[in-house]
Amino acid sequence: MPRKGKKNPDRPLVIENDQVVSLYFDARGVQSTMFRHDPYALALGYTRTMMGFLLLRPSPSRVSMIGLGGGSLAKYCYRHLPDTTITAVEINPDVIALRDRFHVPRDDGRFTVVCVDGAQYVAVPNHRPDVLLVDGFNADGLPARLGSSRFYEACRRRLSDEGVLVANLVTDEPDFHRYLRSLWEVFAGAVALAPSEGSEHNVTVFAWKGAGGLPAFTAMLDRAHALQARYAVNLHATAKRIEYGKRFNWSRYGQTG
Template sequence: MSDPCIDISEEDGVRYLHFGSEWVQGAMRLRRPVDLELEYTRDMMAGLLLREGFSAEAQWPKRILLIGLGAGSLTKFCYWKLPQARVTTVEISEEVWTAASALFKLPPEDLRLSIVIGDGVEYMQRPSPKYDYILVDGYDEDAKVGLLDSLPFYQACWARLNDGGILATNLFGRAQKYAAPLKRLGEAFEGRSLALPPCASGNVVALATRGTPVALSGEELKARAVQLKASTGLDLRPLLKRMPAGAGLQL
């Protein structure tokens, strides 16, 4: 994969990252650099609603893996808002990492944050620790994901999750189909997957779980969303409003 052509734009107090095309690869509100500006990135954190105790006291999640850095939005959120977690981000382009560090306030590596420059598919084949939460958001300048959407890759994700672990993946961009990726994901996770309602941008985030089943009512989801907002500032109540009235989640 060649290095992307990186473009930066700003509008109404928001800085955007592009890979030489109209597709937005990341965004940061200058006055709130740790907040998740794009709707789909907020959806990517919906897995926090599925397990009780997303707090430093509860020590979950302890290990988070992100495939794809972009502007660093998800990496920053996990690092700053989930202080109990060790965060590893795999990014194929060193130029993207440089841009995120220089222009999007990505924190430097330390004992809790590790940035790996390499291919996410290859990384998943290496022996390494298991994770509680894996987030996959790796797109090129043409909004294509390559082998990050393949049955072997999803199977590798399943193998790298702890019991009770959660995968969140950004399935597609505007005007693309997601039925086939969702089928592959379900096959790898023994049917334990679902797609969240589409964002206004057209992105669809899918969740998948390993181990402990999840069965939450609509009221339980609302209560957890309130707790999550109080502890991290992330408001997932708009996501719940996009779901059918009173709908829960089973995974």
């Protein structure tokens, strides 16, 4: 709880103009942006890269996401994955209170927004998403509890047998390499990186369960071609970003990539 007389650092601020509506916690960086002319579009490049999970799991039955923000990923999945049940988890009630302003859909039979700590959410045994998106930043960056080994272990347990974890990380955070090390260890090396579109510092991390592993580059390109008519994101570009990420030097963690 903030001290008396101090501003709440996690109270969201909405800044808008004729083209966009954006969510901030402070002046250091935008948390979410919505185009006025197309509220369901993915305006920020890193969110488009996170949708690269379609190259691994093109038809998920359940998608859960930790961090609602302006609802960009939640809205996109709701519109473009009509057969998927979606749960968006957000710890900050002030953020959820802005859902109408950002055109986040009302709760219904396949879409729900819940106000709870994401670390607590993944600890509940009955959650079995095929895809789990983690983008739970606050004014200070990624909370340590959402980058710990314990958290990633809980995520892996709760994923379905062929499930995929997709995490948005920022390379200039002091604990970035610790988060990567934890992901590598928890998922036993079943991890791929992709530099996020339109961002110098954002990296999208894909980690998966099951024996399927990461598809070959040619297979991802074929899948991107097959899916391009259904999704307004450039999955070809994301496949190339994932392929580029194979150059990451995992040996710094005593591992080989």
